[in-house]
Amino acid sequence: MSAQTTGPVLIVGTGLLGTSIGMALRRLGVEVELADASPSALALARDMGAGMIAHEGVDPALVVVATPPDVTARVIDEALREHPRAIVTDVASVKTIIARELEACGADTTRYVGSHPMAGRERSGAGAADADLFRQRPWVIAPVAGSAERAIRIVRSLALDVGALPLDYRAEDHDAAVACVSHVPQLMASLLAASLTRAPQEALGLSGQGLRDSTRIAHSDPRLWAAIVGGNSREIAEVLRGISRDLLDLLHSLDSAAGDPLAPGLVAQVTKVLEAGNDGVERIPGKHGGAPRRYAEVSVLVPDTPGHLGRLFTELGEADVNIEDFALEHSAGAPMGVGRVLVDPAAAAPARAWLTDHGWTVLDGAH
Amino acid sequence: MSAQTTGPVLIVGTGLLGTSIGMALRRLGVEVELADASPSALALARDMGAGMIAHEGVDPALVVVATPPDVTARVIDEALREHPRAIVTDVASVKTIIARELEACGADTTRYVGSHPMAGRERSGAGAADADLFRQRPWVIAPVAGSAERAIRIVRSLALDVGALPLDYRAEDHDAAVACVSHVPQLMASLLAASLTRAPQEALGLSGQGLRDSTRIAHSDPRLWAAIVGGNSREIAEVLRGISRDLLDLLHSLDSAAGDPLAPGLVAQVTKVLEAGNDGVERIPGKHGGAPRRYAEVSVLVPDTPGHLGRLFTELGEADVNIEDFALEHSAGAPMGVGRVLVDPAAAAPARAWLTDHGWTVLDGAH
Numbered sequence: 129m130s131a132q133t134t135g136p137v138l139i140v141g142t143g144l145l146g147t148s149i150g151m152a153l154r155r156l157g158v159e160v161e162l163a164d165a166s167p168s169a170l171a172l173a174r175d176m177g178a179g180m181i182a183h184e185g186v187d188p189a190l191v192v193v194a195t196p197p198d199v200t201a202r203v204i205d206e207a208l209r210e211h212p213r214a215i216v217t218d219v220a221s222v223k224t225i226i227a228r229e230l231e232a233c234g235a236d237t238t239r240y241v242g243s244h245p246m247a248g249r250e251r252s253g254a255g256a257a258d259a260d261l262f263r264q265r266p267w268v269i270a271p272v273a274g275s276a277e278r279a280i281r282i283v284r285s286l287a288l289d290v291g292a293l294p295l296d297y298r299a300e301d302h303d304a305a306v307a308c309v310s311h312v313p314q315l316m317a318s319l320l321a322a323s324l325t326r327a328p329q330e331a332l333g334l335s336g337q338g339l340r341d342s343t344r345i346a347h348s349d350p351r352l353w354a355a356i357v358g359g360n361s362r363e364i365a366e367v368l369r370g371i372s373r374d375l376l377d378l379l380h381s382l383d384s385a386a387g388d389p390l391a392p393g394l395v396a397q398v399t400k401v402l403e404a405g406n407d408g409v410e411r412i413p414g415k416h417g418g419a420p421r422r423y424a425e426v427s428v429l430v431p432d433t434p435g436h437l438g439r440l441f442t443e444l445g446e447a448d449v450n451i452e453d454f455a456l457e458h459s460a461g462a463p464m465g466v467g468r469v470l471v472d473p474a475a476a477a478p479a480r481a482w483l484t485d486h487g488w489t490v491l492d493g494a495h
Numbered sequence: 496m497s498a499q500t501t502g503p504v505l506i507v508g509t510g511l512l513g514t515s516i517g518m519a520l521r522r523l524g525v526e527v528e529l530a531d532a533s534p535s536a537l538a539l540a541r542d543m544g545a546g547m548i549a550h551e552g553v554d555p556a557l558v559v560v561a562t563p564p565d566v567t568a569r570v571i572d573e574a575l576r577e578h579p580r581a582i583v584t585d586v587a588s589v590k591t592i593i594a595r596e597l598e599a600c601g602a603d604t605t606r607y608v609g610s611h612p613m614a615g616r617e618r619s620g621a622g623a624a625d626a627d628l629f630r631q632r633p634w635v636i637a638p639v640a641g642s643a644e645r646a647i648r649i650v651r652s653l654a655l656d657v658g659a660l661p662l663d664y665r666a667e668d669h670d671a672a673v674a675c676v677s678h679v680p681q682l683m684a685s686l687l688a689a690s691l692t693r694a695p696q697e698a699l700g701l702s703g704q705g706l707r708d709s710t711r712i713a714h715s716d717p718r719l720w721a722a723i724v725g726g727n728s729r730e731i732a733e734v735l736r737g738i739s740r741d742l743l744d745l746l747h748s749l750d751s752a753a754g755d756p757l758a759p760g761l762v763a764q765v766t767k768v769l770e771a772g773n774d775g776v777e778r779i780p781g782k783h784g785g786a787p788r789r790y791a792e793v794s795v796l797v798p799d800t801p802g803h804l805g806r807l808f809t810e811l812g813e814a815d816v817n818i819e820d821f822a823l824e825h826s827a828g829a830p831m832g833v834g835r836v837l838v839d840p841a842a843a844a845p846a847r848a849w850l851t852d853h854g855w856t857v858l859d860g861a862h
Contacts, residue, residue: 198756225756246701260858263796264833266701295700305698308691313709315745316687318772320680323738325775331672333662334613334633335779341708342680346776350769357749357765358756365749371690372746375739378682382724382732389565389592389725398724402717405685408692409713412702427622429542437821438812441805451804453832456821466622491539491622 132285135159138188138211140203142173144249145219146194147257150178152290155259161186173254187211190282193218198355201229208235217243217283221306222359223270223299230272241283242270242299244306245292252349260291267292270299307363314345314353315368321346374401424476427491428483430456430467440467440488447482449475466491499652502526505555505578507570509540511616512586513561514624517545519657522626528553540621554578557649560585565722568596575602584610584650588673589726590637590666597639608650609637611669612659613677619716627658634659637666674730681712681720682735688713741768791843796856797823797834807834807855814849816842833858 136159139146150160150173160179164170174181191207193200197220204226207216216239220226223242230237247265249256267287271280287294297305321343324332357364378401385391430436437456444451453470471479480490502525506513509531517527517540527546531537541548558574560567564587571593574583583606587593590609597604614632616623634654638647654661664672688710691699724731745768752758797803804823811818820837838846847857 225754246703248703248705263858265703268701297697301695301697302701304695305701308694308698309702309706312690313687313706315768316683317705317709318768319738319741319745320683321773321775322741322768322771323679323734323775324675324778325771326734326737327675327778328668328671329778330664330668331675332778332780334635334669334672335676336613336615336632338615338684338712339676339680340779341711342684343772343776343779344708345705346769346772348769348772350766350773353769354762354765355756358752358758358761361749361752361756361761362754365746367690367693368742368746368749370693371686372739372742374686374689375735375742378686379732379735379739382728382735385725385728387729389722389728391725394725394728395721398721399717401682401685401689402713402715402720404689404692405710405713405715406688406717408688408690409710411691411694411696411699412707412710413699433817435812437818438805438809441808445802445805453823454804454821455823456818489542 131156131158131289133158133282133289134189136161136186136188137179137286138163138182138186138191138207138214139179140164140191140193140207141195142169142178142254143194144252144254144256144261145245145247146192147173147176147178147254148247148259148261149192149194149219149245149286149290151176151257151259152262154179156289158289161188169254173257176254176257177259178254178257188214190214190286191216192286193220195220196352196355197222197226197359201226201233204230204240205233205235208237208239214239215279215282216240217286219243219245220359221310221356223268223297223302225359227270227272227299237272237274238276239279240272241275241279242268242272243283243287244268244270244302245287245290246310247292251347252352262287263291265292266295268297268302269294270297270302272299303360304363307360307367311357311360311364312367312371314348315357315364316371317343317346318348318353374404424471424473426469426471426476426479426483428467428469429489429491430465437467440469440483443483443486444469444479447479449479449482498523498525498656500525500649500656501556503528503553503555504546504653505530505549505553505558505574505581506546506561507531507558507574508561508563509536509545509621510561511619511621511623511628512612512614513559514540514543514545514621515614515626515628516559516561516586516612516653516657518543518624518626519629521546523656525656528555536621540624543621543624544626545621545624555581557581557653558583559653560587563719563722564589564593564726568593568600571597571607572600572602575604575606581606582646582649583607584653586610586612587726588677588723590635590664590669592726594637594639594666604639604641605643606646607639608642608646609635609639609666610650610654611635611637611673612654612657614659618714619719629654629657629659632659633662635664635669636661637664637669639666670727671730674727674734678724678727678731679734679738681715682724682731683738684710684713685715685720741771791838791840793836793838793843793846793850794858795834795836795850796858797832804834807850810850810853810855811836811846814846816846816849 142164161182381397528549748764752761
């Protein structure tokens, strides 16, 4: 694979995202120069292989601003003035407020296009960087009113070069979307984890994987997130208001029950929350199906010895069934695992019949 | 390892927990008989290797009640009457209400000891069972006032035999603890996932691993959880009230900011929530995983066209790699997915080399 991106690329801000972009570009042979307010963060990024430390008078073709979001607009404005031939983009998690700030300071936005790679980790900093961080991840391209076509093309090439999937969004649509799928989930995880500070110590001894998964992102950096949430407060409040309403309804039912598990309305209220949760999680694309296509699941017992999965997939291929997703639930103690094959709903019944005919045990009514 | 538990063990209720207990005991050679109101659930548990279908006049030494929690007390009471020499335990997620119901119906509770294995999955049913489900997991032993020492000893042996770590709790302390670490996390995941039903469709396309992890348990069974929440409503309400207060404070700050990221108090309020989240998540023992890692992960790019998964598994089979678990991550619109293959740690490096040699793109820096 050869890079579409023409260097030198100047990356300003060598945290997790800036360093990861540098590493991915360096792997393609693109010249990368790095800048950061912190000399030690900068040295770490260089040592991770993200590029060299920017020299005086660097003349970049592209500037990637990867600073915290509350200084992003200022740094973009500076980059546009300092490098009059460069295209400039940023990777901040909020887009509308940055566009508005650039407009307010009269920046030359023909050369600016916003972007937001939908990739991250709960760990921050160059030390957590990964050249594969963006592989197959969405990368939002959010032009402003004045963005030139050439600038959009160059930023899209950057996304493709680091292995991401460019998606076009208006800044406002982007901000509404990330409120739902990123900012509110972060706050809910933090609110849940915060409630553990009030739990008796012995309670924590009963923690399981469910709690760990639900609170994993509560490890996130408070300073970074204060800036993100501050930059998208209206959209976040809108989503949180809905959750708050549901929570207060639930709390009301629990209180009214006064400890009686069969109190009128209690089971219905709890079931409503759980069922809405089932519906919501089904909308997440990827594992377990979801939007926009719906998949049917075919569950089949798979013996725990090498070769059987290969045979399963070969035989599904012979039946011309396209496998949309697959998960194997395996137990070291069981003689069998359960393979869950997601297929087009129309293909499910023929696939079950074919597999049964070929000696597989197909589980019905799984879920 | 030889079993301390003396059979026959009668397991009533062959869902996830009952079937998993049966599989773990069968592995040790303990005689297990199975009962369930659903004949097909029962047959599946038998086929998974959890024991044989209970015959008329079974005379168990130990009865394990693994039914939904809202019928647990009644089934325990029946088991105590029907099997006058048997010790009886249950695995329900709530303990106080069951003890109270048993007392109310005048059951012989010298032979009863409550328990609660802290293990589960978002999937339910015998098809998701796993003989290793309880390995290194806490198993709460919650005697009632009348429980005989011998009964406590027998239930503790059961926990040890299936690989769990027995922990003594008073029923009340158990219920307060699981409200914090299990029941409220479930409801928060469901409330968060429910908010996705109100999100625009295009927003879901930006979903990432953080959202998937935070909502994983929102797949859970609404009927089961309605019974659990109903059985522990007071303790759950207490914890949710604290979260609701924090949420309303946050919402107030967001609204007062009216879109200004530097509005007085906003940054401080958001930082407070995030920092409390950091503190709370630090209290979870064994963070970043807890139990020792059993498997290593090999990540590989998989083109989204028929035949590739079959080829992947066939070639891993040729390399004699046994696949412990597999998941395919696929973003909306991506021409590629990322297959995550879990293998024995010793097999990871050879598997990576083999796949690379066979033309697969193996991703490094797996996390």
